[in-house]
Amino acid sequence: MASISSNLLFIAFILYLAATLFYGGSIKVKKDSNEKKTTTKWGQIAVLLTIIGFISQLGYFITRWIASGHAPVSNMFEFTTFFGMALVGAFIVIYFIYRTTLLGLFTMPVALLIIAYASMFPRDISPLIPALQSYWLYIHVTTAAIGEAILAISFAAGLIYLVKAIDQTKSDLQTFWLEIVMFTLVTVLGFVVVSSGFSAAGYHEKFNWIDKNDNQVTVDYTMPAITGPHKGELLTKGGFQPWVEMPAIVNAKKLNTVIWSLIGGLFLYSIIRLLLRKRIGAALKPLVKNVKLDFVDEISYRSVLIGFPVFTLGGLIFAMIWAQMAWSRFWGWDPKEVWALITWLFYAAFLHLRLSKGWHGKKSAWLGVIGFVIIMFNLVAVNLVIAGLHSYAGS
């Protein structure tokens, strides 16, 4: 069952990848067809592939659930994969409201990156600790992820808006930050490429080191150590000698992974820039030529409107009900809780700015981007960097 499950996930990934190419094709072909809302052949194939991929990933989800006996949303790999699936699902819903394949061209790569990122974490089926043994695990986590996924659509739409609206003939803060967003996406790809590369090569090196409580411990690096642990002593013969030694309070292994991802990202980004000979933002511009700014602005706003209540319900209300049952208090200022509150406050501010201050267009699009950054921070940094009740142990 577990192997069927991972095969289905792999099939879904391939289908999403194919769909992305078809979305690209549907834009190119559209040029010569007349401007009306009819979806091109390529576009129809792309949507079909997306739906089949989604069903396949749903199959992954169900079979893994059967295999493990609990909904697969209990560790970093499972949750992030589910978030990717929810993003595709949210796109399918929004697509059938607005019928624009361009949104697919921007959403699917993000979903692909998220799923690829997820699969860099341990994929073992893990047991549930007592606090997680509750139906509320399924209800709370899935609803929160779906809410965040719908909110993420506003990021994709906002990106389209910015690519179209920002003047690429000059360089200013806007082109700079748009390019930073692009670079960040490339860096995630860099992380995936570098870690699967070293993992395929089976790279390992061990260190003895002294932690902040003066205990000697060993650590296993899966990438060559650029930043070595505090008073680290390389145990593996022929292993890579670290360039810099970190103090005990810094997690040298995680920092090392970040540095390698940045190297990978910079490398990929430079190649892309060499091939394109202009900013990624500028290179994407022809793709968005035919879309109306007001139209994507509305999609971006609408997805916040649809996602906000879902996120409130899943990320805050269901979360509080469960916390009350498991930990005897509905709110405990655990970092994950606080970041859910921050996400909620941010989108509340977004809605107020939009409704009362008239923040439409570029401002609104930038807010969509920042909102997604907050969601990702809550997913990645709060789980892996800030320790708390919600951190997925060991991954």
Add this chain to the structure above:
Amino acid sequence: MNDVKCECGHVNPHGTVLCEACGKILDEQADKNQLLDMRYEGSARRSQTYNKTIIDKIWNFFSSVKVGVWLIIITLIASALGTIFPQKMYIDQPPEVYYQQEYGTLGKIYYQLGFDDLYSSWWYLLLIAMIGISLVICSLDRVIPLYKALKAQKVTRHEGFLKRQRLFGVNSDAADKDLTLVKEQLQRKRYHIREENGNLLAEKGRFSRWGPYINHIGLIIFLIGTMMRFIPGMYVNENLWVREGETALVPETGEKFYIHNNKFILQTYDKNKDKTFAQALSKAGEVAKNYQSNVVLYEQSGKSLPGEKPKLKKVMDYKIRVNHPLSFDGYSIYQASFRSELSAMTFSLMNKQTNQTYGDVKIDLYNPKETYDLGKGYSVKILNYFPDFEFAKNGEPSTKSRDPNNPAFIFRMYTPDKPKGETSFVAIRQTIEPFGNNTYKMAFRGIDTKNVSGFVVRKDSSMWVIILGGIIFMIGVVQGSYWQHRRIWIQRKSGQVWIAGHTNKNWYGFKREIETVLAGTKLTMPEDQLQAGKNKEEG
């Protein structure tokens, strides 16, 4: 202040921008060429009208959405600051030591700024309170005039009002049958239709306009609910440790409820049995599967005199597990933690030279006996018992607490060859013979442990208020997000048919709906004047 009478005859309160009834522009300063600002229907808001007294100024400050957004953003940033390092409640060392030791200088500064307990700081609570005030005043400032304006609106609208709607179009003429068809199609789309002198107003989803105010009411109720726990008696949060086999009074229940702990159970996943998780378990090691206390809940029946043992009546058996608290009479008892305690120690009376033993002594650490008779003239007397042994400042042995964390004894061993007895001081890993060399000793044999269940006892009488607030908030936010207020005006003006449309959001869907409503008629789709203006600008 003077009310303003519009040419249509409607009397508007002072400060009104658009006549509540016909929509004529009353504020002379409004730009004649721009599209109308339809927010709050151009109604007279207190904050936009009065600015003289202190109360006006405070009202205007808190009624500003700009201020509200700033409060939200400041709270957001403050909340984020609190997650940089763990909060005080999640650390198990004194904060003055912990932060500097774990995080160096930054940690020290963090602690000195009081960020270790940020969410209970006066300024954080002040921020939340200001958001609360802002919610109330913002809502009142808008909802009342908005309600009045929407209630007073007439079917026939002023020309200027129609012309300056975002969706507007003119048809030279229309056949009656076209208008009848449009009316039918509007009804099919569930529009509520009002007619007057051949003019028509189709409206739907007005209730969605109340969504924001309803969710703000929900939030206020929620915030009040969270504040209610500061009222004495509303909120109980106590830790309770109960040893296996013991009965304890449940705190803060007015000596009414008792809980007896039959057994504490800790289960872990087994690599060999839980095969699905074998791989994960081999990496993670021991993973807990269940924390459970089998308990009996008792209620005191009748009053007992002080010092008398309470008469207990059994209420129920229950297995308290994580996620499955025991709930009764507004209280909930949660499985929160556990620990193991020494419960008994066993010693053998032994001849130091021959290593021959003369019987075992098992000492119940909560209730040691004075003398243990081993028969045949051998016996052991406990002269003194220190459950939690330490040397006091004067060098005398003493005990820190009554819990047997580090038991020590002064024994007197009586044997046939030493009938007067020998004295020995025995603590963990140390034996002192204060009166010279003994012939016998108390040899350590083993320990018994007992589990102690750690419970949390909670009562939250304000919970229903919090739940009510949450439900009202969700209703309001769904109402405001998933529906929209749409209006279509079809009016005869100087022999033409004018069509104007307004929605508070989701213009794309609204335009498609108007297309279907006008389908099959000669009436043309009104133009999106905002879009048209933009297209001109964009070239």
